[in-house]
Amino acid sequence: MISSNSRVILEVRDLRASIGGIEILKGVNLTVRSGEVHAIMGPNGSGKSTFSKVLAGHPGYTVTRGEVIYNGKNLLDLPAEERAREGVFLAFQYPIEIPGVSNSSFLRLAYNTMQAHRGGEELDPLEFDDFIREKCKLVEMDPGFLDRSVNEGFSGGEKKRNEILQMAVLEPKLSILDETDSGLDIDALRIVASGVNKLMTPDNAMIMVTHYQRLLNYITPDFVHVMRSGRIIKTGGRELALELEARGYDWVRAEAAA
Amino acid sequence: MQNIESRDAWLTGLLPQTAGFAGPQWLDALRLEAADRVNTLHFPTMRDEDWRFSDFSLLRKTAFAVAEDAASGLTPAGIESFILPEAVASRLVFIDGVYAPQLSSTAALPQGVVAGNLMRELTAHDGAVRAHLARQAHQSDVFVALNTSHVRDGALVLIPKDTVCPVPIHLLFIATGGDAPQAIYPRCLIVAGPGSDCTLIEDYVALGPGSYCTAAVTEITVEENASVRHIRLQREARGAFHLGYGAVTLKRDSIYHANSLTFGARLSRHDLRVVQDGEGARCVLNGLALMAGRQLADTHTVIDHTVPNGKSEQLHKCIVDDGAHAVFNGKIFVRKNAQHTDAAQQSRNLLLSNKGRVDTKPQLEIFADDVKCSHGATVSQLEADEMFYLNSRGLDADAARNLLIYAFAEDIIDRIPVASLKQRLSKELSERILEHA
Known part of the structure; x- marks a missing residue:
């Protein structure tokens, strides 16, 4: 999938960010080209989830230094909703429940907002129904979920599938999957991973933030990065993930310190 | 009943000037008794436990007078926006409290169902009205007493035994909101016979912005094994005052399902008391108050489990923006005899501005020892x-x-x-x- 002349989608340089005066990201560097799948691994508290949220524009974090260039634009200048409209998508580790809003009307609202931004055609409820039913097949989701309130009473696996359904609907250029595999049983993991694989194209890219190597058995990364104390301290190919699985994280830190 | 504790000039000024509005003698006696009671009661202030969160003193600044017969001019076209297709021929309309036959229709109601103006139906159903009118609403509430002292036009709904009413019955109270400050006293009396089933929509709306005061009383009896769905909509004008009182009695194995929405009025108060009087009764109370500007909405509910195996579920939500104020006080009594009661109450509040205010007070008082009860309250921002x-x-x-x-x-x-x-x-x-x- 990768060729050296692939377009650079994301360029992160020396990114530092803090929350409540505490610095979490301490100089992250990362380059993502179209068609690439990047896995960011690391122990709890290493800053992986913060990195995802900062890329998506969570207002709780303050970026203190560095830059993030996304398709030639300075991403940090844009509020979260404009990043989303430009094609940045975050699949949440803990998707929010919105009782009172049906999943289908929420998805249609989000889709039409994107379409308006892209100059595409907006869909009325009937047209959208046809469109969304096709997308549901991708994550083997019962269309009955469309009539239920967003994520309300969904199991962990159903919530994660719903995130991937949103990804399918919004067709992002850069998807960030934050711990999408945590809390999934093996069947749900297989379904989610197969959905994600079908959504990958040579024109988009993906960053998977994960604690476990297990997800990487189903979605093959081109690069594996190890994050520790707010920085990427090692980068390798898919074999690095296997080594991490076998040896843990401590040797990486020792190596990086050496 | 000439025991005069404290005569309040503002309250006394609201009492009917004439001895009565016709009707049977017992009704006149009821009105007079209520008027006497008004004279012994005082205007509620924040020193009264039941009114401690709400300042209604603004209401006293206006002298309200009972509405003149204003119903004549309106046509169905003039009230089109309030008409519901499901209840197009099962609707009673009252203009400023006065029954408007030209705007009402009950053609779609099944044989035997009585839905009409209280004063008119009284002749044929004297026994039923006498047995239920002013039997449930607390006469010690000054606004209930005021309403009773004015009982004249009102909605009477009687559903016979085992009758299913296939269409909702729309009780539409329209305030014209004219220039003169009017006092409006809507009254509803509903008796759902054993095994019957009906849906009621009690709807308070306004045509104009004027300052007026609605003091409404609704009494509902749900007989054995009957089911009543009750939708109450308070959509009064923004400058209006609304004091609504609902009293519901549930007999054995009956079901009462209420949805109360409060959108309107400058100051409003809604009291709802549900008494579970027969075993195995069940009630569901859902409420929503949406407040902005300087609106105040005070909701007081009481669910009284007096017998075993009762069930109640309550969810009350308030949304408060600007400098508005919402109050919720929800009492649940589980009497000593009411074993195996299952009661759940939730108060959820969304506060959208720094100047808004929410007072919420869920209260469980349990005297039985084998029950399942829960309650909770949250006030949150987005x-x-x-x-x-x-x-x-x-x-x-x-x-x-x-x-x-x-x-x-x-x-x-x-x-x-x-x-x-x-x-x-x-x-x-x-x-x-x-x-x-």
Whole structure:
């Protein structure tokens, strides 16, 4: 999938960010080209989830230094909703429940907002129904979920599938999957991973933030990065993930310190 | 009954000037007795436990007079926006408290169902009215007593035994909101016979913005094994005052399902008392108050479990914007005899501005020892994480905010069992939210 002349989608340089005066990201560097799948691994508290949220524009974090260039634009200048409209998508580790809003009307609202931004055609409820039913097949989701309130009473696996359904609907250029595999049983993991694989194209890219190597058995990364104390301290190919699985994280830190 | 504790000139000024409004002698006696009681009661202030969160002193600044017969001029076209397709021929309309036969129709109601003007139906149903009128609403409430002293036109609904009413009955109280400050005293008396089933829509709306005061009383008896769905909509004018009192008695194995929505009025108060009088009765009370500007909405509910195996579920939600104020006081009594009661109460409040205020007080008083009861209250603002979730799907701050407020309220509106009403209220909700975005 990768060729050296692939377009650079994301360029992160020396990114530092803090929350409540505490610095979490301490100089992250990362380059993502179209068609690439990047896995960011690391122990709890290493800053992986913060990195995802900062890329998506969570207002709780303050970026203190560095830059993030996304398709030639300075991403940090844009509020979260404009990043989303430009094609940045975050699949949440803990998707929010919105009782009172049906999943289908929420998805249609989000889709039409994107379409308006892209100059595409907006869909009325009937047209959208046809469109969304096709997308549901991708994550083997019962269309009955469309009539239920967003994520309300969904199991962990159903919530994660719903995130991937949103990804399918919004067709992002850069998807960030934050711990999408945590809390999934093996069947749900297989379904989610197969959905994600079908959504990958040579024109988009993906960053998977994960604690476990297990997800990487189903979605093959081109690069594996190890994050520790707010920085990427090692980068390798898919074999690095296997080594991490076998040896843990401590040797990486020792190596990086050496 | 000439025991005069404290005569309040403002209250006394509201009493009827004439001895009565015709009707049988017992009714006149009822009115006079209520008028006497008004003279012994005082205007509620924040020193009264039941009114401690709400300042209604503004109400006293206006001298209200009973509405003149103003019903004549209106045509169905003039009230079209309030008409519901499901209840097009099962509707009673009152203009400023006066029954408007030309705007009402009960053609769609099944044989035997009585729905009409209390004063007119009294002749044929004297026994039923006498057995139930002013038997449930607390006469020690000064506004109930005021209403009773004025009983004249009102809605009488009698559902016979085992009768299913296939269409909702719409009790539409329209205030014309004219220049003169009017006092309006709507009255509803509903008796759902054993095994019967009906849906009631009690609806308070306004044509104009004028300052008026509605003091309404509704009494409902749900007989054995009967089922009543009751939708109460308070959509009074923004400058109006509304004092509504509902008293519901549930007999054995009956079901009462209420949805109360409060959108209107400058100051409003809604009391709802449900007494479970027969074993195995069940009630569901859902409430929503949507307040902005300087509105005050005070909701006081009492669910009284007096016998075993009763069930009650309550969810009350308030949305408070600007300098508005919402009060919720929900009491649940589980009497000593009421074993195996299952009662759950939730008060959820969304505070959208720093100047708004919410007072919520869920109260459980349990005297039985084998029961399942829960209650909880939350006051929250729009959460940053919820906003971020929606922003990350492309919705801007306003759209996200509006969607979250809408969702919070729609959760209650969605439970309303009349499709066209649900649709309209959702639309009205969106408009009200956009107005304040």
